Amino acid sequence: MTDTGPFAKDRYCWGAWEQDSGPALLGQRMLTDPGSQRTAEEEPAPSPERPASTCTVRVTSEDDEGSPVVEKTVTVSFGPVPEAREARREWLGAFVDATASRLPDGVPGLVNTEKGMVVLPEECDVDGRPSSVTISAGRTGNERLGLAAAPARLGAEYDVATLLLAVANEGMKRRRCAPDEPFRVTSPVPETAEDPLDRLLGEEESCRLPGFGFAMSREAHYDGVPGVVENDLQLCTFTDTANLRAPRFAGQFVMAAQPRFAALLDGLPEQSDGHRLLRTTCAERPTVFFFQADDALRTAARPDPEGAFAAAVTAVTRRLGCPEAAPEP
Structure with missing residues (x-):
């Protein structure tokens, strides 16, 4: 134009x-x-x-x-x-x-x-x-x-x-759906930085989440990158790095209590072959937990995908002070 x-x-x-x-x-x-x-x-x-x-x-x-x-x-x-x-x-x-x-x-x-x-x-x-x-x-x-x-x-x-x-x-x-005040960012936007040690997947802990474990084979090349860790949003992304020039998305864990982030998960069922989802209330706020993973990650999840998801949710809810919201493993 x-x-x-x-x-x-x-x-x-x-x-x-x-x-x-x-x-x-x-x-x-x-x-x-x-x-x-x-x-x-x-x-x-x-x-x-x-x-x-x-x-x-x-x-x-x-x-x-x-x-x-x-x-x-x-x-x-x-x-x-x-x-x-x-x-x-x-x-x-x-x-x-x-x-x-x-x-x-x-x-x-x-x-x-x-x-x-x-x-x-x-x-x-x-x-x-x-x-x-x-x-x-x-x-x-x-x-x-x-x-x-x-x-x-x-x-x-x-x-x-x-x-x-x-x-x-x-x-x-x-x-014609604009809010009264336009979106504006006046504060500094944090730079994205990663600690390579944080990327390691462990059988006892991944993405800084105790109990969120994966027993990967020696031939596997997977990273788990922790991201935002706040009271209304927590993120982790899994990447298959077998091809370093073209890393492939392999899965993610999301906790969202911020209403518009949580809305992104509306319409998804609680369970399917590729993901697990939990809607609950934590710290008096509607909160959604979501985990999706490729076949290799689901196979490696300990003790299984449901148990790994439950452990991740428990780790987050304990941090937030509402462990009663976590599902049974």
């Missing part, structure tokens, strides 16, 4: 982003390589009649022959979370990620340097499902130069939050 006039700056994602407005993605430094350019593709903007939409911004550079060398793609999606069970679990694994930092100032979202997510107010729900805005970056390159498809750095955590919330606020206005 481009404004008119000889000195107008380009705008993207339904006018939410403006060229040279701050984040590196929108600045001239992204266009310093030979033949580089920034382009955008937008579906029609969100509206009361159209609650979902997608915007894509691409930054490409070319070699001397005019062939693309590197393409960085930033994708923004606005709309309700998936309805189908498998699609919802995949979405949760991608965006309710322990490698991300929680947004400050009461904004229900998560960001890291490659992606982010914010849950919109209840007024933006669609058919009982919460709406969200997600942002993610990827990179593809010329294979003969050894540049494979991979996630890409989008910017510092604060830059990602700035881009994410700009689209959220613009989209909510167009959907």
